[in-house]
Amino acid sequence: MNSLLKTLEDPIEKHREITINILEKILDEINFEDKINLSMLIISIISRLNKIPFPETSEELRLKLVNLFKKILKKYPNEIKPQISDLAKMLGIILKDQFPEIKVQVSILISDLSKIMKDDLGNYAKQIIESICLNMKHQHNKIRKISITSLIDLLLCNEAGNLIDECIPSFNAVANDKNKDTRKIFLNKIAELLKKLNSIYLKKYEGKLFVLLLTGISDEDEDNQKLAKNLIEEVGENIYKLNVELNKNN
Numbered sequence: 001m002n003s004l005l006k007t008l009e010d011p012i013e014k015h016r017e018i019t020i021n022i023l024e025k026i027l028d029e030i031n032f033e034d035k036i037n038l039s040m041l042i043i044s045i046i047s048r049l050n051k052i053p054f055p056e057t058s059e060e061l062r063l064k065l066v067n068l069f070k071k072i073l074k075k076y077p078n079e080i081k082p083q084i085s086d087l088a089k090m091l092g093i094i095l096k097d098q099f100p101e102i103k104v105q106v107s108i109l110i111s112d113l114s115k116i117m118k119d120d121l122g123n124y125a126k127q128i129i130e131s132i133c134l135n136m137k138h139q140h141n142k143i144r145k146i147s148i149t150s151l152i153d154l155l156l157c158n159e160a161g162n163l164i165d166e167c168i169p170s171f172n173a174v175a176n177d178k179n180k181d182t183r184k185i186f187l188n189k190i191a192e193l194l195k196k197l198n199s200i201y202l203k204k205y206e207g208k209l210f211v212l213l214l215t216g217i218s219d220e221d222e223d224n225q226k227l228a229k230n231l232i233e234e235v236g237e238n239i240y241k242l243n244v245e246l247n248k249n250n
Contacts, residue, residue, distance in 0.1 A: 001037040005044045013058050020064045027071045038072070038079050045069050046083060050090040059099040066094065066105045070112065077116045084120055087113075092127030095135060103135055103143050107150040114153040122157030129154060129163050133170040141179045148174060148182070152189040161201030164209075171212050180221040187216045187224065191231040195238050206239065 007019040023041065032038040045065050048056040056062045073080060080087065091113075094106050110128060113121055132154070135147040151167060154160055174186045190212050194202070197209075213235065216228025 001034075001040060005040060008044055008048060009055070013061065016056070016058070016061055017064070020061060020068060024064075024068055024071065027068070027075060032076065035079060038076060039082065042069075042072060042080060042083050043086075045072075046086050046090045049094045050086065052093060052096065054094075054097070059097070059102065062094070062097060063099065063102050063105060066102060066109060070105070070109050073109070073112055073116065080113075081117065081120060084117065085124055088121065088124035088128055092131045095128070095131035100138075100140055100143060103138070104146050107132070107135070107143075107146040110150040111153040114150070114157050118157050120157075121154065122160030125154055125157060125160040125163060126166075129160075129166060133167060136170045136174055141182055144174065144177065144179070144182050145185050148186050148189050152193050155193060156196050158198070161198055161205070164201065164205045168208060175212055175215045180219075180224060183216070183219060183221070184224055184227060187213065187228055187231055191235050194235045199242060202239070202242070210235070 004019060004022065007015055010016050010019070045068060048054070048065055049062060054062060056065060091106060091110060095103060097103060097106075110132070129151065132147050132151045135143055136151070138144055138147070151170075155164060155167070171186075171190070174182065177183050177186065190209060194206070194209050194213065197205070210232075213228060213232055216224055216231070219225050219228060
């Protein structure tokens with residue numbers, strides 16, 4: 001494995017591509033009995049994507065490395081935890097890649113990580129959130145949409161809720177996005193945040209988040225207006241039930 005991983009640094013792009021293809025095949029067909037080798041693979045991928053200029057100079061190969069990491073997460077989620085600090089740093093950096101498809105796939109990776117590592121990722125979320133907020137201003141609708149989704153998923157990780165204030169300017173911008181489907185996704189994800197957010201953070205940020213949901217009532221798209229009204233009703237009922245439960249316990 002050592003020799004194979006060293007080839008990821010080979011100056012010839014074709015050699016690096018063949019190496020990544022081999023690693024993909026290994027992950028698909030073989031179970032890693034030796035966790036040291038798997039750890040070395042994780043560290044090697046991170047090291048190719050964790051600074052600018054990127055050590056991996058080919059954008060196509062950077063994308064393949066991101067997708068390779070997604071395979072590792074799906075098959076060996078527990079083996080990623082020891083590298084979570086370096087991984088979070090890498091995610092914050094690779095989100096700045098100018099290649100649109102990398103931004104999309106990294107955002108999907110962040111959403112997956114947020115669900116699988118909910119108890120761990122939030123402590124390292126700050127740099128990731130800063131980069132996602134930048135991508136929420138991107139010219140491509142697809143990137144703005146997936147960025148909204150990954151940001152809310154990340155904010156629902158334990159300890160990440162204390163970073164909501166840093167997201168409010170980006171939320172305000174997206175609430176007035178020129179694309180109606182982007183605004184629709186935003187309304188749904190803000191409602192999800194209000195429904196699922198830890199009660200400590202909900203108490204702190206409920207007002208600011210609810211105002212964002214209220215913007216949908218005046219949306220120029222009639223369907224978004226209806227959606228906003230339904231979501232406001234659902235969120236209101238959810239918050240009422242939560243407050244009743246909290247009062248019972250006090």
